[in-house]
Amino acid sequence: MITETAVQAEFHGGRARVGPLTWGQQGTWDGIHEWLPEVKPFFVLTRWLPIPLLLGVGDVLEQISELLLRHESLRTLFHPSPRGDATQEVLGSGALDVSLFDRPADDPVGFTDIVTDCLVRAGATAFDHDKELPIRVSLALHDGIPVLVVLGVSHMAADHTGTELLVAELTAMLRARADGKPVPAPKPSVQPVDLATRQGSPDGQLLNIEATHHLREQLALMPSAPAPARAVPLSPRFVRGEIESDALPVAVRAAARRLRTTTSVVLLSITTSLLRCFCPGPTYRLDVMQSNRLAPDLFNAVTTMNQAVKTAVALDVDSFDEVVRRSSATMAAAKRHARYDGRLAREVLRDVVLPPGCQVNDMWSTLPRARATATGAPAATTLAWPERTAHEDMDLYLDTGGTTDRMRLSLMADTALLPPEDIEAFLFAFERIATTLATEDITPTRIAEVFAESQSSSSSIA
Known part of the structure; x- marks a missing residue:
């Protein structure tokens, strides 16, 4: 029988701050709330990846914690305002619940069925962005040995490209840990709060003006x-x-x-x-x-x-x-x-x-x-x-x-x-x-x- 338990991936020492939403986040926020309580498939991006042999649950949790520290979007809460928009609060420390599904060696249930169930679970329920981190993680185990990671990423945290980047990065981190090598350094990239600040600048407002002119031209046609x-x-x-x-x-x-x-x-x-x-x-x-x-x-x-x-x-x-x-x-x-x-x-x-x-x-x-x-x-x-x-x-x-x-x-x-x-x-x-x-x-x-x-x-x- 499949045993389901829960553990936590803790993260500490990250940068904590509060800021407005980026334009992309605001559009996603509006789209999600337009359709609630329905959860459209593209509101939660689901992926799975294999775990190299010789890694234990603790090793995998360490890499998930490192991933959360690297990307502020994964440790962000989104708080609604009376105007219909929201602010984002990046947490410096906290914990992410991780579900474990352990399959005994003699159990007839295949890992394909376990992964499918985890993917369905990840995308079936709307995120409570005000209280829940925008990523859901499950591990499929074989007699206590981690075999697969299943991710459900809210569209508030990543788009399709961002989710693929996460999968590639976590794959490389797990591989390095299994090989006894240093995990690859994070690639330089802007964080959402910094992007929101850039969009609120005079250069960002100029983009708005030009986009508005283009929209009016297209509406006329x-x-x-x-x-x-x-x-x-x-x-x-x-x-x-x-x-x-x-x-x-x-x-x-x-x-x-x-x-x-x-x-x-x-x-x-x-x-x-x-x-x-x-x-x-x-x-x-x-x-x-x-x-x-x-x-x-x-x-x-x-x-x-x-x-x-x-x-x-x-x-x-x-x-x-x-x-x-x-x-x-x-x-x-x-x-x-x-x-x-x-x-x-x-x-x-x-x-x-x-x-x-x-x-x-x-x-x-x-x-x-x-x-x-x-x-x-x-x-x-x-x-x-x-x-x-x-x-x-x-x-x-x-x-x-x-x-x-x-x-x-x-x-x-x-x-x-x-x-x-x-x-x-x-x-x-x-x-x-x-x-x-x-x-x-x-x-x-x-x-x-x-x-x-x-x-x-x-x-x-x-």
């Missing part, structure tokens, strides 16, 4: 009505489909080289071209998520910095070259204007009724490129239907992730606009278009044909 329904919506209304593909990373990189642009622009161009297949245009709302890690001291920051830039994209184009040109301009503008105070943006939007549109979050292009290694034949592309939900703010959510060599392309869609068979068609058409672009040009007419062909061959129902 946006359609006044949503895209018309194409089907009777399902219940729950929103369905997420996703493919995992070895072919996509190779094709997208090759297309970027051939077109002399970035992988993010290629992905955005394919997305925009497919939108033309079911949105009448001439424009459509497109929110572009940006990681905001352009400065050197932000590369390794463990906090939440991603913000969305509202844009209007033109769908009335005659060539894919023109799509690429416009996508490049859209992405460049999004990078320039993705740092802003969301509360000021809400003032601009106070009397504006925005149509739902598509949010694009390209997390794959931000992954560090691993050194090439010899591999076998590419694995087959797989299709999954991981999520259904009743309510969302947008028609479509397109996310890229996975690994450098196997991309996960995920589309959450309003089934009134894209029923499940069309979600599947979109995903596989996306892969086919990328593969074509790796070696040759493609026309908007041919893109529409590829989407129609994918529709006719769709067979999976969510």
